Every structure is written in C-alpha cells, then in structure tokens.
Amino acid sequence: MVIRSMWKRCCLAQDRDLICHIKTGFVLLVALTLSLSVIYFVYDFSLNPVKDPHTWFNLVNQTQSYNLVTEGLSGKKIVWNFLTNQQIIQTTTAQKNHISVHHHVAHPSNYHFILDEPDKCSQNPFLVLMVPVAPHQVDARNAIRSTWGNESSVQGKAVLTLFLVGLTGGPEAQQQLEEENQQHRDLVQSNFVDSYFNLTIKTMVIMDWLATHCPQANFSMKVDSDMYINVENLMSLLLAPNTPRQNYITGYLMWNQNVIRNKKSKYYVSEELYPESKYPTYVLGVGYVFSNDLPKNIVEASKDMKPFNIEDAYVGTCLKRLGIKPSRAPDPSQFRTYMKDSKGHDLSKVITTIARSPKQIIEFWQKVKRHK
Incomplete structure (x- = not known):
C-alpha cells in the first residue's frame, strides 16, 4: 500500500509537470505566432504604397457578384467587384480594405x-x-x-x-x-x-x-x-x-x-x-x-x-x-x-x-x- 501510494503521488507529480510543460509550450507557440503576424503586417504595410483611387474601381449591380482580376500597364493586379449591395468597396490582391470610393475611372488601360x-x-x-x-x-x-x-x-x-x-x-x-x-x-x-x-x-x-x-x-x-x-x-x-x-x-x-x-x-x-x-x-x-x-x-x-x-x-x-x-x-x-x-x-x-x-x-x- 505504501509503495502504491508513493507510486501514485509520483505519477501525479509527473502529470502536473507534463501539463505544465504543455501549457508553457502552447503559450510560447501562441506568442511566436502573434509576433510573426505583427512582423508580417509591418513588413507588408511598409512595402505597399498608398493606392491611388484613380487607378481602380468597382461597379454595382443588383443580382450577382462578379470578381474581376485585371493587370494594369504597371503590372499591378486589380480587382473589380460587381456587388449585390449599394456599398462600393475597393479591393486589391495585397489587402482588402472596405473604403468608400467617391471617384471612379472607367479606363481600358487597366486591361491587356x-x-x-x-x-x-x-x-x-x-x-x-x-x-x-x-x-x-x-x-x-x-x-x-x-x-x-x-x-x-x-x-x-x-x-x-x-x-x-x-x-x-x-x-x-x-x-x-x-x-x-x-x-x-x-x-x-x-x-x-x-x-x-x-x-x-x-x-x-x-x-x-x-x-x-x-x-x-x-x-x-x-x-x-x-x-x-x-x-x-x-x-x-x-x-x-x-x-x-x-x-x-x-x-x-x-x-x-x-x-x-x-x-x-x-x-x-x-x-x-x-x-x-x-x-x-x-x-x-x-x-x-x-x-x-x-x-x-x-x-x-x-x-x-x-x-x-x-x-x-x-x-x-x-x-x-x-x-x-x-x-x-x-x-x-x-x-x-x-x-x-x-x-x-x-x-x-x-x-x-x-x-x-x-x-x-x-x-x-x-x-x-x-x-x-
């Protein structure tokens, strides 16, 4: 009985240590992921200039949504959205920001x-x-x-x-x-x-x-x-x-x-x-x-x-x-x-x-x- 009791306490201690190690590892993994995300965001933002709203636009229709990817003369990819609602949204392949656009340019140079x-x-x-x-x-x-x-x-x-x-x-x-x-x-x-x-x-x-x-x-x-x-x-x-x-x-x-x-x-x-x-x-x-x-x-x-x-x-x-x-x-x-x-x-x-x-x-x- 004494031996069994000592063995049980030892197992419980090992379990606590294992759980502790798992928790510590999980916290470190989450922290690492968040750090990498912040670094990526800062890096990505620093490399992306402010988009000129005169270079791309979206159209609105009442029935369906069409995503239209184009490549302009500059080589920059552009997405035209034909939306089902009345909100006009600008979208790029690098980032998707819901920003109202008040000026649009219907210009065929967006295409090749x-x-x-x-x-x-x-x-x-x-x-x-x-x-x-x-x-x-x-x-x-x-x-x-x-x-x-x-x-x-x-x-x-x-x-x-x-x-x-x-x-x-x-x-x-x-x-x-x-x-x-x-x-x-x-x-x-x-x-x-x-x-x-x-x-x-x-x-x-x-x-x-x-x-x-x-x-x-x-x-x-x-x-x-x-x-x-x-x-x-x-x-x-x-x-x-x-x-x-x-x-x-x-x-x-x-x-x-x-x-x-x-x-x-x-x-x-x-x-x-x-x-x-x-x-x-x-x-x-x-x-x-x-x-x-x-x-x-x-x-x-x-x-x-x-x-x-x-x-x-x-x-x-x-x-x-x-x-x-x-x-x-x-x-x-x-x-x-x-x-x-x-x-x-x-x-x-x-x-x-x-x-x-x-x-x-x-x-x-x-x-x-x-x-x-």
Missing part, C-alpha cells in the same frame, strides 16, 4: 490583350466593324463570317470585321478560341470577365483598340453579334456628301430615357453611379456607326466618368461630356430593332436589324442576295 491582330489595319480600312461576342458563341461568329462579315470591299472601300471577346473561363475553351483564331485571324481577346454586367468594359476596350490600333480608319461600327447588317446600305450612308467625317455617331436614337431605379431590373443603375433621372440622348447599343476620331476622345472622356452597366447610355454620357450629340440618320427606318414581319419587310433597304438566331442572319443575307 491576350489575342490580338495588331496588323489588321495596315491596309488602311475605310470601315471597321467591331463585334462584341461571348467566347462560346462560335455559331454567331461563323454566321457573320459567312455573310456580312465576309465583305472586305464595298463600293471600292476596304472593310474589316473583327470580334472582341473576354476571358473564356477555362484552359480547354481558351485553346479552342486560339485554334479558331489561327484559322480566321479575326479575334481580339482582352482579360476581362465576359458577362452582361461588363458590357461597358467591353465597349471601352473596343474604343481603346480602335484608337490605338486603327486610328487611320475613316469610320467604325460597334455591332452586336445577333445583328444583320446591310453593309452596302451602310457604305452608301457613309459615302454620302452630307455625312460628317468628324464628331459623328448615328444609329437607332434613344431620346428622353428614364434611368431605371428598380433593383429587380437588369437595367437598374443606382443614384451613386448616375445621379440624374434621365440619360442624355444616346444611340442604341445593338449597332451604331461613328467617325473614327471619336474612340480616342470617348476613352479620354471616360477618365472622369463613373462607369455603369448600361453601355450605350454610358457612351452617351461620355459624348455629352465632349459636347457631341448623336446625329439622326437621314432615313431613321434603316436602323431597326426586331421586325414584326421579316418576310414582308424589304430587307434590301435596312442598314441594321436584329436577327433572332445565327440561322436567321444567314436567311436575311440570302434573301437580300437573291433579290439583287
């Missing part, structure tokens, strides 16, 4: 080109048709390539058609896109997330490409991938003696349009991003043509304009800042949206109209060619 065709304008095209399209919409691109996008010379003037896409979302899709471009040499790809809420970014990248890669062109057109274009009629408009060669933009004009404040609408824009109740007169984004001096000026104006997700209205606000009003077409009926009765309508007289599918683009094209 993954696929590019820098020599396409070496033949001095008179007209450049730029088609924003989703990376996966191969059928739409092929329909255009086999119809109006295949015209390289109209009324003796050189015409160029290019497709602009954003990120594909995966290596397999990217490889397919690159193989497609090797075949057709008509794709321009930039490193933004390709989504509906980024259409303003997409349009500004188009403007930047035109300004930097093709300033010698006379006219350009931003035209959606679901559009039928009668390039012959478009060229007749551009060659008319009364068509201006500078500060000119025309298409389907939108007058006196209210800003949508209903958060359930995909066209919703907050007062923070656009405080006025109505947009200035702008040209419907499905297809508008402009003199090629405008892209550079629009990009410049965008430096001081808050971006919002209604891309055609945003271009309209940039034009208003430049003191430029969209022009009414000599025959406004040539710029159409959907046709109620495409079979009974004379397609040979239109410049633009919306097709309901790639197949219908081909049908419209064939119909006009048959009646020539």
